[in-house]
Structure formats: structure tokens, C-alpha cells
Amino acid sequence: MEWTSYLAPLLEGAWVTVQITIYSTILGAILAFACGIGKLSPNILIKSVSVAYIEIFRGTSLLVQLFWLYFALPLVGQAIGIDLRFPPVVVGVAALGLNIGSYGAEVVRGAIQSVAHEQYEAAKALNFTPRQTLWRISLPQAIPEMMPTFGNLAVQNLKDTALVSLISLSDLAFRAEHIRNYTQDSTTVYTLVLFMYFGMALVLMALMKWLERFVGRWRAAGR
Amino acid sequence: MSEPIIKFDKVVKRFGDLTVLDELDFQVEQGEKVTIIGPSGSGKSTVLRVLMTLEKINEGVVYIGGEPLWHESRNGKLHEASEAHLRKMRNQMGMVFQQFNLFPHMTVLRNLTEAPVRVLGMSKADVRQRGEELLDLVGLSDQKDKYPHQLSGGQQQRVGIARALAMRPRIMLFDEPTSALDPELVGEVLNVIRRLAKEHDLTMLLVTHEMHFAQQISDRVCFFDKGKIKEQGTPEELFKAPKEARTQEFLKAVLNPD
Numbered sequence: 171m172e173w174t175s176y177l178a179p180l181l182e183g184a185w186v187t188v189q190i191t192i193y194s195t196i197l198g199a200i201l202a203f204a205c206g207i208g209k210l211s212p213n214i215l216i217k218s219v220s221v222a223y224i225e226i227f228r229g230t231s232l233l234v235q236l237f238w239l240y241f242a243l244p245l246v247g248q249a250i251g252i253d254l255r256f257p258p259v260v261v262g263v264a265a266l267g268l269n270i271g272s273y274g275a276e277v278v279r280g281a282i283q284s285v286a287h288e289q290y291e292a293a294k295a296l297n298f299t300p301r302q303t304l305w306r307i308s309l310p311q312a313i314p315e316m317m318p319t320f321g322n323l324a325v326q327n328l329k330d331t332a333l334v335s336l337i338s339l340s341d342l343a344f345r346a347e348h349i350r351n352y353t354q355d356s357t358t359v360y361t362l363v364l365f366m367y368f369g370m371a372l373v374l375m376a377l378m379k380w381l382e383r384f385v386g387r388w389r390a391a392g393r
Numbered sequence: 394m395s396e397p398i399i400k401f402d403k404v405v406k407r408f409g410d411l412t413v414l415d416e417l418d419f420q421v422e423q424g425e426k427v428t429i430i431g432p433s434g435s436g437k438s439t440v441l442r443v444l445m446t447l448e449k450i451n452e453g454v455v456y457i458g459g460e461p462l463w464h465e466s467r468n469g470k471l472h473e474a475s476e477a478h479l480r481k482m483r484n485q486m487g488m489v490f491q492q493f494n495l496f497p498h499m500t501v502l503r504n505l506t507e508a509p510v511r512v513l514g515m516s517k518a519d520v521r522q523r524g525e526e527l528l529d530l531v532g533l534s535d536q537k538d539k540y541p542h543q544l545s546g547g548q549q550q551r552v553g554i555a556r557a558l559a560m561r562p563r564i565m566l567f568d569e570p571t572s573a574l575d576p577e578l579v580g581e582v583l584n585v586i587r588r589l590a591k592e593h594d595l596t597m598l599l600v601t602h603e604m605h606f607a608q609q610i611s612d613r614v615c616f617f618d619k620g621k622i623k624e625q626g627t628p629e630e631l632f633k634a635p636k637e638a639r640t641q642e643f644l645k646a647v648l649n650p651d
């Protein structure tokens with residue numbers, strides 16, 4: 171078989187990888203902001219839920235989380251009489267998003283706390299509410315600080331998507347394994363796959379770089 | 394005499410074991426321009442920060458226009474103030490910080506308009522016009538679309554003053570507004586404050602080490618020492634003929650630094 175004949179199925183798999191990466195990164199970002207901000211909340215309930223989420227998902231491996239959601243959760247559902255079986259794509263996106271979100275939450279928390287104390291005093295002197303201070307004063311300054319680490323996490327997330335092939339999602343890694351089993355042409359297949367992941371990572375990095383410049387454009391004004 | 398606009402009644406402020414304000418009694422009349430001087434750590438900034446509600450007090454009562462700042466009276470008794478009460482009281486004060494503390498992600502004009510729009514709920518058009526007038530007042534009309542980091546320290550501090558004024562406070566608090574500036578930039582900031590001091594109704598409370606300037610604009614100068622007013626009087630009285638040995642010593646040290 172010609173190596174070019176691998177391309178079509180591999181690209182199909184790559185497209186699945188791209189979609190899973192996008193959805194899970196977005197889910198992760200939402201969770202990161204919700205729980206990163208939540209961890210700083212004066213409300214003890216919101217704070218505890220955020221801390222528990224962050225610690226549990228940072229303290230266990232993605233693979234275990236993935237298997238737990240895919241194999242264990244349906245059984246838990248059965249026991250309590252709720253249908254908790256979800257399609258692999260939902261489980262894959264959820265596991266990746268939950269995992270990356272827990273790391274992102276710490277980044278969000280750290281960036282918010284690194285906003286100068288004086289900024290909060292100035293906001294208070296102008297009588298902004300705590301909520302206005304968060305959204306209008308501290309987050310706009312914190313977000314550009316988060317971006318480099320968010321970029322790394324997004325790339326990490328892209329690479330982690332390979333694990334979803336283990337719950338039979340036909341992503342790039344899954345397709346590669348399939349073709350290899352069929353042709354025994356490991357070298358060609360995995361070289362192609364390597365370049366495809368690398369290509370996707372380059373695009374993702376460029377995208378995050380652009381986003382970083384966009385959210386921090388005030389910092390570059392007049393420079 | 395009418396009710397003082399600011400009144401500290403036996404106010405105590407402690408940080409741990411350190412007593413920073415020590416049963417302080419202090420009054421300022423409506424429209425009065427008062428300068429606070431004194432050695433480092435004597436509690437000058439703390440007085441302003443207590444007024445701006447950035448620092449709680451431990452004992453005593455602070456009144457603004459006759460109304461307790463840190464307390465609310467219910468059934469004839471004083472209780473700790475709610476956040477709603479503090480929000481209401483805070484609108485009467487404006488503060489200018491030593492380090493300017495402008496919002497770096499907002500343009501100069503936006504620094505001035507954000508709070509009046511969001512906090513006071515004023516119309517954007519009105520606030521914008523008022524903002525441009527204030528920038529004109531501080532001589533920065535041509536800088537309104539720049540970001541703070543593009544301005545010199547003196548320009549940033551003038552924006553800081555305009556930002557506080559945009560909220561139309563009755564009381565302006567200045568905490569060493571020129572201490573962070575290069576010497577050649579001090580004058581432009583002092584000129585703006587000097588112009589403000591001509592406003593009859595505006596009450597001004599200023600902490601500064603610029604003794605000459607204090608002498609020019611103040612109705613009264615208060616010398617703080619160890620959390621108390623050691624001596625106060627007109628600039629004439631205090632600078633020309635200080636009575637207390639501590640005041641004499643301090644003035645001698647700051648006026649002839651060697």
C-alpha cells in the first residue's frame with residue numbers, strides 16, 4: 171500500500187482530534203474561570219466546591235478520570251436509577267475539559283491574585299462593587315498574565331486527546347493504531363502521525379499567541 | 394460654627410500590637426484645606442485611609458458631615474457599618490495615591506469615566522464631557538486616548554487627580570501625591586492642586602513633605618507624632634513659631650536636611 175493512501179483516514183482522525191481539542195479546551199477554559207474565581211470567593215460553599223474540583227482532578231490521572239467516566243459512572247447511574255451512559259465523544263470532551271480546567275483554575279486564581287493590591291484600593295476608593303472590580307479592574311489585567319500558561323495547557327490538551335482512542339473514539343491516534351494493525355507499517359504511519367500532531371500544535375500555538383496579543387493589546391500601545 | 398465635615402472622636406487604630414492612631418481627636422471644617430505633616434510612621438496615611446474606608450478603626454467614631462462613617466446608629470446605639478452604608482459614605486471622598494494607581498488597561502479618558510458611569514450611573518455622554526473638562530483642567534486634553542504607561546509620572550498623577558474629581562467628591566484626600574515623582578515633575582502636580590485649593594467648597598486633606606507648598610495652600614497645618622496631633626495651627630504659626638520641641642526638631646530636620 172502507498173503511504174498516500176493512509177492520508178485520508180488519518181486526516182479524518184485528525185479532524186476528530188481537532189474537534190475534541192477545541193470543545194474540551196473551551197470547556198476547560200469555562201471551568202478554569204468559574205473555579206479559579208470560585209476559589210477566591212468569600213462564599214464558603216462556592217469556595218469548597220471549587221477547591222474540591224481542582225484538587226480531585228489535579229490529583230488523579232487523566233486516564234483514570236476517562237475510564238471512570240466511561241466505565242464506572244454508568245454503573246453508578248444504574249445503582250441510583252439514572253441513565254449516566256454517554257457517547258464516547260461526550261465522555262472524552264468532558265474528561266479532557268475537566269482535567270485541563272483544574273489546572274487552568276489554578277492559573278486563573280494565581281493571575282487574579284497577582285494583580286497589584288493597590289488596584290483593588292483604587293477600585294474601592296472609586297466605589298466599584300466587588301463584582302465590578304473583578305470584571306472591570308482585575309480580570310482585564312489578569313487575563314494577559316494567564317495567556318502564556320493557557321497556551322501551554324491548550325497544547326498539553328491537544329496531546330492528551332490521544333488517550334480518548336482508548337474509549338474507542340476514532341481520533342488520530344485511534345486511526346493510526348488501526349492502520350498499523352492492518353498494514354504493519356509502523357514507521358510510516360507513526361511518522362505521519364507525529365507530523366500531524368506537530369502541525370496541529372503549531373497552529374494551536376500560533377492561535378494562542380494571537381489571542382495573547384489580542385487580550386493584552388493595551389500593554390503594547392505606543393511601544 | 395457649623396458642623397465639621399470631618400470629625401475623629403477618640404479614634405484608635407491598631408495593627409497588631411502597634412497603635413497607629415492613639416485616641417485621635419481631629420476636625421476639619423467644610424471647605425478647609427488642611428495639611429498633615431509628621432515623621433514616618435506617625436499615622437498620616439492611616440488617617441486618610443480610614444477616611445477612604447480602606448482601613449477599619451478599632452475604637453472611637455469618625456463622622457463625615459455629622460454622620461458616623463464606620464458605624465450606623467440603630468435604636469440610638471452605634472453598630473458596625475454595613476457595606477451599603479460604607480458605599481453611601483464613600484461617594485463623598487476622593488483619594489489621590491502616592492503611586493497614582495491608575496488602571497493600566499484603560500485609556501486616560503476611560504480611567505476618568507468608568508466609575509461615574511458604572512458606580513454613579515451617569516449618562517456616558519455627560520460623563521465624557523465632564524471627563525474632557527477635567528483633563529483640560531489638569532492640562533492633559535491631548536493625552537486622553539493614551540494608556541497610563543505612555544505618560545510621565547507627573548502626567549499620571551494629574552490623571553489620578555482628575556479621576557478622583559470625576560466622582561464629584563466633597564472631600565479630596567491626597568497621600569504624598571508628589572513623593573513618587575522626579576523632582577522636575579513635582580511642580581506640574583502641585584500647580585494642579587494649588588488651582589483646586591481655590592475651590593471654595595472643596596475640603597482638602599493633604600499629606601506632604603513639600604513644606605513650602607503646604608505653607609502656601611493650607612488654612613491649617615497639623616503636625617502628627619505617634620498617632621496624635623502634637624501641634625496644629627496656621628502655616629504661619631506652625632512653621633514660623635512652633636511651640637513643641639518635637640515640632641521644632643522635625644521642622645529643623647526636614648527644612649535643613651543636612
Ligand SMILES: Nc1ncnc2c1ncn2[C@@H]1O[C@H](COP(=O)(O)OP(=O)(O)OP(=O)(O)O)[C@@H](O)[C@H]1O
Pocket residue numbers: 408411413431432433434435436437438439440
Ligand atoms: N497594613 C498594615 N499592617 C501592619 N502595619 C501597618 C500597616 N499599615 C501601616 N502600618 C504601620 O502603621 C504605622 C503608621 O503607618 P502610616 O502609613 O500611617 O504612616 P505615615 O505617617 O503615613 O508614614 P510615612 O511618612 O512613612 O508614609 C507604620 O509604622 C506602619 O508600618
Ligand SMILES: [Mg+2]
Pocket residue numbers: 437438439569
Ligand atoms: Mg504615608
